[in-house]
Amino acid sequence: MAEPTVAKTTPDSPAPIPSAPAAPAKRTPERSSSMSPIAPKDFGYEQARHLLWRAGFGGTPAQIQTLASWGPQKAVDYVLDPGNAPEDKPRSDLFDKNIMREPTAEERKAQLAARQRQDEDALAKFRIDQQRRQGQDRQQIGEVQRWWLKRMIETPRPLDEKMVLFWHGHFATSYRTIENSYHMFMQNELFRRHALGNFGDLLYGIIRDPAMLKYLNNDTSRKGHANENLAREIMELFSLGIGGYSENDIKEGARALTGYTFKDDDFVFDKNNHDAGSKTILGKTGTFDGEAFVKIILEQPGVSRLITRKLYHFFCAELPPLERAGYDQLPAPQQSALRDLASTFSGSRYAIKPVLRRLFLSQHFYDPRNMNEQIKCPVELVVGAVRSLDTPVRDLSILNDALDLMGQNLLFPPSVKGWDGGRSWINTSTMFVRQNILAFLLTGKKPRGYDANASDMNYDPLPLLDELAKASPGSEKDPGAVAEYMLRLTIGDAPSAATKQLTSLADTTGGSVTKELVIGYLLLITAMPEYQLC
């Protein structure tokens, strides 16, 4: 595969690099649970680094310094809307939409005729054609995966892509069930259109989304034989959360959604299969259709609470799932943060940006207990490494396979619940995959099972030291200073055990700071347990 170019955008017209040392000051000792904005004086290298990781996929030393110099308001404005960075709209002709198209009327007729006259040859042809198209579509879903992965690596608007990842986990739909790569692509676009937009719009969009209609079997749900799958998950997972509805609400909601199906790539409301009778949903009675069902749900206060809880969990700090811990079972500072965010969300009528702005500016977000304590999902690990260390991408197929081995096969979430996340990413074997895919990015050393030839694309990590040289000329030649600087860049801290091991590597390999030594540092750092956190 050809090497994709990594065109990452640094904030435009970077402010002068502050004269503050590259190694940041110690963390502020006070632990705030306040949702009030962080003071500019408390927003430094560590906070900017934290913001870049959580609201994106990490930053290079120059990006971190620039955001730090801007202060919290401008930095958060920038990550929410990177100004003149182009909003990239994917072209709709990127992928072939016809691979899995339904047979035309003529084709169906021909097939039926062949069956009637028991023409085994003709029938075999149809079968083979079907198998061929399924094979093509399997290839195309791989292309869609790599395309999205490349976008996340290259985008000048990382928060948009991170929100697409959030929605993909929230409205989880798997190719394995729907077997239509173009519909997966369309759904991915739906998430991108509403990435930082309005949750209500997205929920209305999802009941008309072919991939979702197929995944939760609503495409065959009809009057008198309602399939409850979509109605159940809309309430349980997508909007209200367990406990916010009754079994009867599900049954009635399923009736409202009957006839919501699709043809080819378009939503179709099949009036003949729709149950237009009276329903009672969440205390309201009427001849509701799917849109009315969504409207009733959006009037429930549970929506703000569930969605902001999930946003908080994704961006700020892990929370146990709702079914394990109700809101009142959470620690008090988190309860008050969640209340604050939920009220912002309902106040903005489900606009996403105000909630994220509130969170990213809050003192709570920068509470030391919330920093470097989130386990990177595999996508964050891989995309974040490429973006923050500026490594070559090397081979998107290998990166994509590694995501799968680490438990995050994009477009194939394990269930409608999405990925569990947190500690579930980590076990003794994913630990090795995580270490090994980083070794691959840094050196081209391929994971086992692939052609053993090392990639000849060399990685030059020395430009990462530019900020160190600017802040403290000469330090970039000191193995000890470089070790500390690299540790603060990669894991946000420089534990003495790690500094000691890194400098011992420098001692055994000649003692001067070379490209190879810095790669050696990075190999060791990225294999450290702490590197799994952000």
Place this chain on the structure above:
Amino acid sequence: MDLHNSPAFTRRKFLYGGLTLASTAWTIPAFLGSSADVMAGMLGQGLSSTPGVDDNRILVVVQLGGGNDGLNTVIPYGMDAYYKARSGIGIKQTEVLKLTEADGIGLHTRMTALKELYDNGLVSIVQGVGYPNPDRSHFKSMDIWQTAERDATGDGWLGRYVDSECCGYGKGESGKPEPAKAVEPPIAIGRTAPLALQGRSSKPVSFESAELFRWSGEDIHEALREPYHALNRRGQDGSAGSDTNADFLMRTALDAQISSDKIRKAVAQKSLVPYPGNELGRQLQMVGAMIRADLKTRVYYVTLGGFDTHAGQGGAQGRHGNLLANFADSIKAFYADLKAQGNDQRVLTMSFSEFGRRVAQNASGGTDHGTAAPMFLFGPMVRRGVIGSHPSLTDLDQGDLKYLIDFRSVYAGILEQWLQADSKKVLGATYKPVVAIRNG
């Protein structure tokens, strides 16, 4: 120092100082405590099994994910209501594999391998297994089965079993570990470790394929080796009482180092019999290899997914039938392997799914989430036959089967009669054990 073209160097000697760790703090994985002797044996004498040893009993759990349609697995072909409710996907009487000593009950057409095992006395079927007030959410119901609790908030039931063995405590108690009694953590084949195996102190080992089970950076430059191992063994310094994600990662990194050589060596052995190429076959083949290598692990966990057949599940042939064929063929190969090893008497296998499916098929040629379903137990030690009666197909609860046997009674039987553990301690309540083991 050239990081790109260094020749690989010989791998580090196994354990690398780990043998001295057995007496340190409880944060050390149980793996370390008891396994030094095993590993020494493996390294010194190569892989060996210990045929005929039955005081070291093993449980293998097969999870059928998605909600297996029990009615089309163990088929009540003697009940008219079955055919009425399933005009499209019902299995014709002539296509059912009828079971002896089980009136009107048979297996799905594609399960010939299990029929054979049944005839050879290796299969026990517990009918109508479920729990009160059933939950039809995949996740909740799976958690209920894995925790053995109706509210599904606690640790996994097998994690609690290992805790109670190694550390003298079970549900709700705290106790001090006794390293001398430490047992091996359970092993799950798969990307994630199932909740069932998560104990308070005992954490499972899990991996998808054994070749990916080491750091490739070791081959890049020799000078990286020592710092790497130093940094990845900091977990042994312990961090008692603290359980941040960083502590968790530290412990897992240490675990990974210890398990790596041991397991790769076991799985590299060629199996004694061929296994089917499907996902479950591959997993059971690995389990068979680890049992043969005499790992002291007592609990293994494998998973076959895809049973959420809301649409187009098929009848005697088709999607559901393919899954059942994979299941049956893999189990048969597994027991052939164990028998060839001389280990079959030591290994009990249990299969379950989070729920069965509705009695009536839906408009999409599939079935929606239901309630009770049969469980299988495999091995030469089981009571051959069908336990319990088939739930009524006419006396239903809103279109769903009423369960007759609580799944925790099946667990209790396995704990008491097979693992010789105190089921009350593990399950937190007394359940009347289902007697599925001979001479139990």
